Amino acid sequence: MHINKASAVVKKKSFLSALLILILSILSLFVLKDIALALILLFVAVALIAVNFLIISRRLFDVLGTRFMLIVVLFVLALFFLLIIVLLNGSGILLEHQSIGDLLFSSAWKPFSNHFGLFAVIIDTLIVTAISMVIAVPISLLTAVYITEYAPTRLRNMIRPFIDVLAGVPSVVFGLCALLVFIPVVRDYIAPFFGVVTSSGFCLFTASLILSIMVFPIIISLCVESFSSIPLALKEASLSVGATKWETVKKVIFRASGPGVLSAIFLGFGRAFGETIAVSMVIGNQELIPRTLFGSGQTLASLIANNYTEVASIPLLASALIFVALILFVVVLIFNICGFLVLRRASKRWKY
Amino acid sequence: MSKSAIQIETRGLNVSFHNSPVLKDINIEIPAKQLTAIIGPSGCGKTTLLKSFNRLLEIQEDVKISGEIIVDGKDIMTSGLNVPDIRKKMGLISQKPYPLPMSIFENVAYGLRIHHGKNPKKVEEGVHHCLQEVGLWNEVKDRLHDPASRLSVGQQQRLCLARAIAVKPEVILCDEPTSALDPIAAQQIERLLLKLKKDFTVILVTHTLRQAKRVADYVIFLYFGMVVEHGLADQVFNDPKSPEMKAYLSGEIS
Numbered sequence: 297m298h299i300n301k302a303s304a305v306v307k308k309k310s311f312l313s314a315l316l317i318l319i320l321s322i323l324s325l326f327v328l329k330d331i332a333l334a335l336i337l338l339f340v341a342v343a344l345i346a347v348n349f350l351i352i353s354r355r356l357f358d359v360l361g362t363r364f365m366l367i368v369v370l371f372v373l374a375l376f377f378l379l380i381i382v383l384l385n386g387s388g389i390l391l392e393h394q395s396i397g398d399l400l401f402s403s404a405w406k407p408f409s410n411h412f413g414l415f416a417v418i419i420d421t422l423i424v425t426a427i428s429m430v431i432a433v434p435i436s437l438l439t440a441v442y443i444t445e446y447a448p449t450r451l452r453n454m455i456r457p458f459i460d461v462l463a464g465v466p467s468v469v470f471g472l473c474a475l476l477v478f479i480p481v482v483r484d485y486i487a488p489f490f491g492v493v494t495s496s497g498f499c500l501f502t503a504s505l506i507l508s509i510m511v512f513p514i515i516i517s518l519c520v521e522s523f524s525s526i527p528l529a530l531k532e533a534s535l536s537v538g539a540t541k542w543e544t545v546k547k548v549i550f551r552a553s554g555p556g557v558l559s560a561i562f563l564g565f566g567r568a569f570g571e572t573i574a575v576s577m578v579i580g581n582q583e584l585i586p587r588t589l590f591g592s593g594q595t596l597a598s599l600i601a602n603n604y605t606e607v608a609s610i611p612l613l614a615s616a617l618i619f620v621a622l623i624l625f626v627v628v629l630i631f632n633i634c635g636f637l638v639l640r641r642a643s644k645r646w647k648y
Numbered sequence: 649m650s651k652s653a654i655q656i657e658t659r660g661l662n663v664s665f666h667n668s669p670v671l672k673d674i675n676i677e678i679p680a681k682q683l684t685a686i687i688g689p690s691g692c693g694k695t696t697l698l699k700s701f702n703r704l705l706e707i708q709e710d711v712k713i714s715g716e717i718i719v720d721g722k723d724i725m726t727s728g729l730n731v732p733d734i735r736k737k738m739g740l741i742s743q744k745p746y747p748l749p750m751s752i753f754e755n756v757a758y759g760l761r762i763h764h765g766k767n768p769k770k771v772e773e774g775v776h777h778c779l780q781e782v783g784l785w786n787e788v789k790d791r792l793h794d795p796a797s798r799l800s801v802g803q804q805q806r807l808c809l810a811r812a813i814a815v816k817p818e819v820i821l822c823d824e825p826t827s828a829l830d831p832i833a834a835q836q837i838e839r840l841l842l843k844l845k846k847d848f849t850v851i852l853v854t855h856t857l858r859q860a861k862r863v864a865d866y867v868i869f870l871y872f873g874m875v876v877e878h879g880l881a882d883q884v885f886n887d888p889k890s891p892e893m894k895a896y897l898s899g900e901i902s
Contacts, residue, residue, distance in 0.1 A: 533746045537759035538736025551749040647797035
């Protein structure tokens with residue numbers, strides 16, 4: 297009761313001062329003709345009233361807040377289903393025109409004659425993603441192990457922010473660097489080394505290379521996180537039976553952080569699979585399966601990026617691109633579900 | 649000290665973390681094949697002393713260690729020694745059991761494979777023997793390949809003990825091994841330690857004075873990083889010399 301009374305007094309006082317400032321604001325507008333001052337005073341007055349209202353109706357805000365958060369959550373969930381509906385709906389037009397089997401297993405992508413075959417693009421996507429992960433995963437894991445287990449503290453604290461920044465660099469920057477650096481290197485040195493002299497450098501290999509580089513910081517950062525959350529006592533347990541550091545890393549740390557490492561890899565896969573602009577800058581953009589890794593290709597994501605400008609002129613293309621988007625969406629969805637299941641199993645099995 | 653052999657001896661051992669001293673000039677002798685209890689209030693350096701015996705301190709950051717720790721007549725602090733070999737001689741049981749993230753069988757086989765070869769039959773025999781030694785065999789023989797994390801905490805602690813004795817250490821270092829356990833599981837561990845001291849030197853850090861009184865042959869009392877009193881358990885408990893030890897025994901400090 298006493299507190300209520302006190303707060304009522306406070307409310308009255310601050311309300312009065314807000315009113316006063318409001319009057320001052322109006323005066324300064326009409327008498328001083330100073331709009332800036334008037335606006336500032338108005339702002340202060342409104343802020344005072346708002347704060348006042350906040351203090352008094354804490355409970356109201358608490359209730360509103362809870363409800364509001366629920367609404368936001370529902371909205372996000374709805375968005376998910378909305379996306380599916382839009383994608384399904386959009387690809388419907390194409391599916392009336394062409395069967396799913398034909399879409400997925402024909403290699404001929406001929407938008408001008410209204411025939412859309414995605415087989416080559418799907419295969420290219422799988423190849424590029426797989427190669428980039430094969431390059432990225434072992435190197436990232438070893439880097440993360442070095443950072444957490446071997447590097448001196450000062451070095452570790454210096455490296456980590458760099459890696460985190462790298463993870464946030466816009467992909468177009470990576471794409472541009474690949475264009476300027478990797479393309480000539482692949483064309484002049486790497487492809488000839490593997491016996492391909494006709495490569496332009498715009499090829500699956502370059503795309504895989506830049507994807508693996510983009511995936512590094514994500515996997516490293518998450519793995520470092522999960523390695524460093526392993527309790528010291530677990531390492532001590534392994535070391536005190538006379539295991540070497542490397543044995544401890546290999547048999548204990550990798551296992552104990554298995555779920556974390558797995559989710560890092562899943563996340564990296566998602567990034568590599570869906571990366572668009574950097575890939576489209578270096579892959580050569582040909583809807584075919586090249587005979588070597590040094591030939592041009594196209595991924596699902598870069599296909600959309602390279603064709604969306606034509607949507608207005610080719611009637612079925614829009615629907616075809618939406619279908620491609622649907623494939624991307626479904627694959628990512630399936631991969632996430634699998635990841636979740638594997639993770640749950642792994643964290644049960646590898647608990648410490 | 650009496651005629652019994654000395655397992656570990658420290659000479660002028662000093663340890664500091666981040667430039668603040670934790671152990672100051674520790675000079676002690678720990679008898680072989682007996683149970684030595686390290687007692688003292690919280691934060692007085694008991695665990696630090698224990699972990700200095702198998703050179704586990706150095707994996708932490710910013711630790712400075714000086715002095716000699718003599719095991720089997722050799723100073724283990726000499727540089728250039730093979731540290732895993734030193735650690736192999738001293739099994740460690742930690743406060744909360746930390747089974748390795750693998751099956752019950754693999755937990756015990758882990759050290760065996762590292763040090764005694766990978767012959768599957770021998771490994772199996774070794775695991776069987778160690779699990780029997782800690783009284784766990786009958787409880788787990790049907791689920792040896794289950795994750796160790798499914799065991800109860802008490803069982804996990806015994807598994808850790810089995811893992812430690814599997815590599816045939818000379819010393820078993822125990823860091824308050826019963827503090828996370830229920831009374832029955834704690835009693836099992838205590839009995840095991842008493843049984844194991846026939847074959848191993850047991851060093852037990854304990855926070856409970858009553859436990860030390862129950863099991864210790866030899867006692868080291870640490871107070872603010874210094875050894876205030878050490879000697880045979882009878883002597884220390886029944887006829888304490890220092891005022892700190894008297895205060896600790898009477899419960900004035902804990």
